Amino acid sequence: MYSSILMLLGILTLGPPLAEAERHPSGTASAEDPLRIVTTTTDLADIAGIVGGERVDARSLALGEQDPHFVEPRPSLILELRRADLYAQVGLELEVGWAPLLLDQSRNPQIQPGARGHLDLSTFVEVLDVPTTRVTRAQGDVHPFGNPHYWLSPANGRRIAEAFAQRLSDLDPTGSEVYAANLERFLAEIDSLEAEWEPLVAPFRGQPVVAYHASWKYFVEFLGLEILDYVEPLPGIPPSPRHLADLVDRMNRAEVQIIVAEPFYDTRVPSTVANRTGARLLVLPSSVGAVPGVTGYLQLLDHNVRSIVGALRD
């Protein structure tokens, strides 16, 4: 028995290392040997891919159609992380239920918190809904450090891209010019889209909307609309009949025209509210890949802007 155990230990410890200790020690990523970026969400992966170009291989742990709060920490995701050069997360405890577990099990010291390969993008953006008073679970599944759905603001999309460009240049200095050029092109595309959107959204500024979850705060604020209330009475808490009755009453008085919800929520309750108020239920993707045809970050923003404007126009 002793010999069997020792043999197994030998295989475990002396076998070929499955990941190089430092895959790109001198900053030599290339199309043939790209930097491996693993992000928690598809939106971050798309932006990282745009900034990194052919010098990176960016992929996401969560699928676009999944609620990023509730991703199962499957062991297959550990395989993605164990060879990553850079791990990037939304932060603000959006992924607290699954990402830390995967990081711990990744056996990859390069991407642990504090390492150069760990990028928490919430530290680069402007965060809304940061609690100013004591936070308790009586307030629902509240995020104690602020609203984490910040990628739906183009301004934060810019900051995310800038953060990627900076970190990729740190990890791969020989590619810094490529990253800077890709960043510049990305920022110019956002500027161009914003110029297109401006006349579309201008007539509707100040109009009230209702959202299912607090995830639309950044996007609605960017459009200049106002959130009257949420279908959820508190984050993560299903609505009670009393809350819905009150919501219908307030929506009727405020003449709310649209209710916005993500595809991963059941539409029965918001549909009922929409039917009682004459509002239109808009099921909009909050992440890249959540609906067919939305395959990139800029497409995501463009799709959502035009959908909301179209609904308000109707």
Next chain:
Amino acid sequence: MSQFSRDFLRAMLVGAAAFAAGNPALEAQQPTSLNPDISVIGDVLADLSPGEPRFSEDGARFSLREVELALQAAVDPFFRADFFLGVHGDEIGVEEAYLTALALPGELQARLGRFHLPLGKANLTHRPELLTVEYPLAIRTYFGPEGFSGSGVGVSRILAPFGFFQEVQLFVLNGIESEGHAHDLDLDLDHSEHQAPMGSRSEELVVGGPERSGREQFGFLAQLRQFHDLTPAANIELGVSVATGSVERYLPPATGEATAGPGGPDVMRHFPTQRLYAAHAVFRWRPPGRGLYRSFRWEVETFGHDGPESRVWGGFSQAQWQTGRRTYLGGRLDAVQLPGHQDVELHGEGAGRHVDFYEGKGGEWRYAASGTLTFFPSEFSRFRLAVERTFGDGWEEEADWRAVLQTTFNIGPHRPHPF
């Protein structure tokens, strides 16, 4: 409750209260604070069984079965620490306490301390977080009501030679008898004393023979598990585990009937080998776009117990179907063969004392079928109604129908169990 337990509990609660006292200045410091994540789970049972209460361990209709206090944090860039303390009635026990090395070379990960052991799958989950109210019958029978845990050191490595996840874990332990609550297999002197008619400490069995030495001091456990994503919605995990080690048993001091003169040993200890086996398969289905509302999990585990008295096996199959965002229906079928055991009984006193040895061969089958209806008002609270029917050889006089309403609630950031 011991003085240590009282002082420790007081210190923990005062510390937790201070942490959660919640002045804005403290909250502002939280993102950079060095406090560990502190969480507490309460597990309350309301026994609805017909006749006498049959679910709660203390025989009461309402019982606070367990309070689990978890303290978890990174120690430094190289290690993290996890402590899980269980409060049962007036006693505080260490359910798990271990250090995990995160920065070992060769993609190794090591764990040192006391932990639930990876013999099968269900045993790794803490009792309040199980899919059912109690551990499966095989785990309860072979390892006790709180599962199979032990102290030692373990090392694991991920392998992916075929592109899918495989993990090998090896543990060196203080034997392979659970360090949880006492159970059927724990034959020790306390057990013998209960059977001794004199029963006082001064009249304990006198045990002779050598202490554990060499490999008898250790138990070994190994597990290989592999995981496949079948589709974006479905996956399967397969695993096999084996553990081996010595257990303490007793022999007569001389051949023939057990007798001993004054001052001589009543029994002689020896350390026969015991082996444990487990195999598990877990199928999970959760469609990515509807994962908040629909999921299914089916799990099968078998356990083999190859001890000095008997070679028996048991297992279970359980399934859970998510019917809505907050509701789940579940069921489990259990079958277990009772293990053999050794009873050592002391008679007489002084020069007339003698010892009888009884070797129960075990092998009788027991079965259970149970169903659960679970409702989560939120992620942090849960109500579960469970009904169980037990039957099998020699079980007629024990519980047949059992029913319980379990309420479980959590405060603080409790880290999820590994998938």
